Amino acid sequence: MTVDADVARRRIEELLRENEAQILHRWTLIAKASGEELTEIYRALLSSLEHGSSDLADLRGLLAELSRARARQGFTPADTSRAVFGLKEALYEVVEGDGGPDAMRGFIWFSRLIDDLGLFTFESYTTARERIILDQAEQLLELSTPVVKLWEGIVAVPLVGTLDSARTQVVMEKLLQTLVDTGAEHAVIDITGVPAVDTQVAQHLLKAVVAARLMGAECVISGIRPQIAHTIVTLGIEFGDIVTKASLADALAYALRRSGIEVIAPRATRIAVRTENV
């Protein structure tokens, strides 16, 4: 740092210290934020300037806190950065009053520092958002793959949405664990909610079925709609000897039959049907 720059910097520090009350008052008006918060940030800024500009850890912590608090209150990240930039305007009035070349030169340096800090609040806002999105994606992964019991010894996995490697992994683990826990001998994988079955999805499904078979369970894939059947045939995917059904109801009926359970409609219903036919 040249001597000139150093002098300029010190002059700004002096101005900040001498006119603290006035600058803070102006800043609060411009930023429309609570005076307490801004005072704390102002003090932290002063003390970090004293210790040399490389030590901004405290200040950054406070700014991250400000960014979080303002995001909770519904301010946009641009609003928050603008509030920080407001300090430049507040200081400029004092610098103008001083009028000296040192103060002017120092103001340029200070303004660059504030720009960095303003951008930092923006950055901490996006970082926080990204963390939330990541958490939600993980939660969604867990939520969207339930294994439900349809009958004694029959479990089903209704799949909804995109089936990628990560999700298939979760589905497979859950399915296999449920097979162990319930001792079920039949599993139905329902793909009614899967919009498109490409080779990757098919491969994942085949693996899940083979894994379930290795554990002694019989697997049925249901929810094959006409357009999906068409696509699978055209793509040339072979499902081999895996039983597939058009609907979950068909798959349940099949699994019940396989486990030797007969479903008989009560007599009353039969009579009703007969009268209708007459």
Added chain:
Amino acid sequence: MTADWELPIAGNADVVMVRQRVRSVAVEVGLSLIDQTKVVTAASELARNALVYAGGGLAKIEVVQNGARQGLRITFSDEGPGIPDIEQALTDGWTTGSGLGLGLSGSRRLVDEFDLISAPGKGTTVTVTKWAR
């Protein structure tokens, strides 16, 4: 509508994006449900190929006219290693990766027009077209 869409393919989420965009354009063009599903599946295969074998690429979706017929054309381009033997790559069951080896050959069957340009070191461009009936 004759607007074009250009979508980058850089991750799995982008493959989903391409799929969704193709589906909405296919609906607009008036493709039947079966044809929609076919072209969406082909787009999914080709976008994933670009991602897996070339590390990413670009998908361009456009609406094309042929007389009274409307169609959907998608161009996938990447700057990956390219395909040395195109005929072999288009054979059912052939794969250099860990898939089923049906993506490229299957996609060709799913669409009406299929055009593949590739050379080792020069990347790959696949253009597919599906016409409304």
